[in-house]
Amino acid sequence: MLNSSKALISVALSAALATAAPATTSTSSGSGPYRVTMTDEIDGLDHHTVYQPANLTALRDKKLPIFIWANGGCADKGNAYRYMLDHIAAHGYLVVALGKIGPKGEENNFGRWPREFGMPETPPPLDGPTGTLPHEMKAAIDWAVAQNSKEGSPLKGRLDTSKIGVSGHSCGTLQALAMSSTDPRVTTTLMLNGGVWNIGTGGLPGAPEITKKSLETIHGTIAYIHGEKDSALPNGTDDFSRISGIPAMLAVRKDVAHSGTFLLKNGGAYGTVALAWLDWQLKGDPRAARWFVGADCTLCTDPRWTVQRKNFP
Numbered sequence: 001m002l003n004s005s006k007a008l009i010s011v012a013l014s015a016a017l018a019t020a021a022p023a024t025t026s027t028s029s030g031s032g033p034y035r036v037t038m039t040d041e042i043d044g045l046d047h048h049t050v051y052q053p054a055n056l057t058a059l060r061d062k063k064l065p066i067f068i069w070a071n072g073g074c075a076d077k078g079n080a081y082r083y084m085l086d087h088i089a090a091h092g093y094l095v096v097a098l099g100k101i102g103p104k105g106e107e108n109n110f111g112r113w114p115r116e117f118g119m120p121e122t123p124p125p126l127d128g129p130t131g132t133l134p135h136e137m138k139a140a141i142d143w144a145v146a147q148n149s150k151e152g153s154p155l156k157g158r159l160d161t162s163k164i165g166v167s168g169h170s171c172g173t174l175q176a177l178a179m180s181s182t183d184p185r186v187t188t189t190l191m192l193n194g195g196v197w198n199i200g201t202g203g204l205p206g207a208p209e210i211t212k213k214s215l216e217t218i219h220g221t222i223a224y225i226h227g228e229k230d231s232a233l234p235n236g237t238d239d240f241s242r243i244s245g246i247p248a249m250l251a252v253r254k255d256v257a258h259s260g261t262f263l264l265k266n267g268g269a270y271g272t273v274a275l276a277w278l279d280w281q282l283k284g285d286p287r288a289a290r291w292f293v294g295a296d297c298t299l300c301t302d303p304r305w306t307v308q309r310k311n312f313p
Contacts, residue, residue: 031266032090040078040100045143047136049078049097051089056158060234065163065282066144068137070172076131077102079153084267088275096140098132125254134178134201134208163187170194178208181217189222190274193258195235215239223277250308278298
């Protein structure tokens, strides 16, 4: 079984490489004021994809907060969530996604681990092209912080290294949580359709070995976004109930499943709420705050959402 699985992986990867997207592409799917470039040819990062405003001089004196993204399935597809990540970068963020750019078709299946691979009895190493690991989120933060002061870097002096968000979908939320529960540089965490497993640690390749105890050491603020039909909703709900001492939100979208709304323009409802949260938490935008603060907050009064909050201002 092990040899046949390796053969399947080798064939699939060869096919993917043959149809891979260009290393650098210009995109305009986001609704923000900046056109975005997406690239996986990054000096100092070997296993990531960067989204950023194409014309950095257009920023003038504005600085870009840093947003680190981990994929569903902890998979190696830096363009799998392009619709939402474009949208965020287009509003003035440096976005670093785990994984290299895969085939354009991967943007339609969230970069999930291909079922036909038939994972072998001993999973393949996850620091290569078959997956991502939690430490790659730290590498992304380290790289961005270094670029802000590196001579010759186009990003020198253009980043707000005091404002860092980490996020992910499904398995990727666990990679994000592993980061925010250990690294004081993290300002906020966005958990999209994910949470710590209620029983054990689960079995997804690339998922960190974390427990509910990690919730006690989260740095900054945290928001959980789920669909009411999401299989991970019990995990996220339980996480939210255990968190204390930091601002936390649980927002549940009606009629949405574990796949979220990522395939819709700009990431759909998830993209809209995620951007508003980041604009509030990382840019201090009072208009974005109104999405979440007060009894009549935008999200609170939308019948498509159910919202719980704690320790809010």
